[in-house]
Amino acid sequence: MNQSTSTVINTILTVALRNLLAHRRRTFLTIGAIAVGLASLIFLWGFNEGLHRNMLGNFQDAIIGSIQIHHQGFFQHPELSKAIANPQKVVAALRQADVSRYSMRLESFGLAASDITTQGVMLIGMDPLREGEVTQLGKRIGIGRFLAPEDEYTIILGATTANNLQVKLGDEVVIIGYDRFGAMLAESFTLIGIITSGEMGLDKGMAITTLATLQQMVDMPDRVTTVVIGSDESRVPALTAELEAALQGERLEVMPWYAMFPVMKEWVSLHNGFLYLFLGVVLFIVLAGELNTLLISMLERTREFGVLMAIGTTGYQIAAILLVEAVVIGIVGIVSGILLGYVIVLFTGKYGIDLSILLGSTSRFYVDPLIHPHLKLDHLGITSGVILVASIFAGLYPAWRASKLQPVEAIRNG
């Protein structure tokens, strides 16, 4: 860039900035509108993200974990004949992938029977020590206690199941099941805990005992059907791919939570979709507000622009003045909005937003009533970028109109 070009650019910048400062109130109101709009969006994204993290975290913590490994086809058709052939290979792959949070389970179906009635249940044999590292099922036991390693033929039922069977702690519950060959089995268990989570999937149709007890009952010592893995949400896709690669040829399925329960991921996408709609509305407001400001500013200065054109300013330079004003308003508004939004998310993220007054049983949807907003950088980047583009767009029309002014008309009628 030669000196004369940089001088002209500096001059255009000076005119634009001076004009913004000359109309401080109008400028700051427009900047304020952008900042508040962006801060609201940032807060909403943060709240949304906090809600999703909370919900998905609880969902995974409840019982399914982040990733599960089964024999191929087990998830669709769970049968004991589809046990994992070589669990030690899975453990070796997990160690290689630096995964320490995992647990083994044996899963089947059966009938739970009391003196009064029977109820279909999913039978789960869990390792009481390792399970706590992957899920938080123990925390959802409202009555009684969780399994202990030394337990034998003890059982935990969901509250709805226990209620249907009309059993209480210490009562005998008979579990009728099948072994891997389809032969019927029946064993008596003592009820030691009742899950009172409020979550539909946990409170109904679940009977949990120790892994060793179930292995003994179905005569499958050391066999498991499921390996449940706990992982940070951000690592789940990569870890899934890594484990799939490590266990290739073993006839195993490596399923992240969203492959097992896609509806949860779709719900999150839908929720994000609503926010994108809201982003569109805010964008429209920002665009209309800034367009209005710049158009008024342009109309007010029609005579001035006419004079500037008469004394040698080109239409492009006039357009550049208005575009610089639009960009400056946009950038200052965005920086202020990011700061304001970040502070709000930081504060509410630290102390949480208690929705217990507004919502009834949020636990039904795996949501704690205390939401901690959390900001994701990609949401921040997309929102800020889109608002910056909208600000520039808002400047295009007034800039184009100003560049097309005829000096004489502008001076006469401005």
Next chain:
Amino acid sequence: MGNNQDSSIIDLRNLHKCYWVGTMPFPALHGLNLEIAAGEFAVVAGRSGSGKSTLLNIVGALESADSGSVEVLGQDILGMNSDQRTQFRLRNIGFVFQAYNLVRVFTARENVAYVCQLQGKSRKESMEIANHWLHEVEIGHLGYRRPDQLSGGQQQRVAVARALASNPKLILADEPTANLDSTTGRRLIRLMHELNHRFGTTFLISSHDPDVKQAAGRLIKLADGQIVDSWDEVPEPPQSLSSSCPSSHLPLGERVRNYIKLKRQSRGGKRRGGNQRRS
């Protein structure tokens, strides 16, 4: 009178300009011929509506003529596109407007320096030039003030300094004293006259102010878009409006509207005729 009056700086031949309000034509200039030599201090005088401002706007490449030829500094203005005209104005012409028209957000010095910066001079050099010209117009001490902190006369001096700062060969001043009291107006004209003498810059001023006319090195009398020798002379009216305002110069939008109107009228006539036959 200036130092160099040998060469012609403005040469206008058979100039026609017409304004349209809807389909109504208003002839502003009608076959005007004018030559101004370099260094002249010429004043165009005439009543309101006589075509003074139109003449200055055309010479200043701010407006087009309908027909005729316009040569300023040897260049054909009418053949230039918008950008070429802007550059021509920036390099060759200084403007002084009736209403001063300074940039409100700039100080007096910045207003004057603006054109120099547009010409590509550095900010420092532009400011030095601005200081020089503000001193020349005797308000060097007011350079830091913004237009709203200056009187009308002071603002017009800033405007004169701005017009001179780009080192133009021609300064066009449209009613420069119209917004000033008579004492301030006289002072301004004296100043412009002096600058014309000292620097040889050509001044073409439009005015109906008697003081300005009195100071004129050459008085150009304009009446109904034509130059007259004396105010008693009644200019020859155009033989018909179509000679000075041919309909081919009607703005395109108006021509389209006229066409649609005529079409509708003819359709309406046919329809009425049909009804009559039926009845």
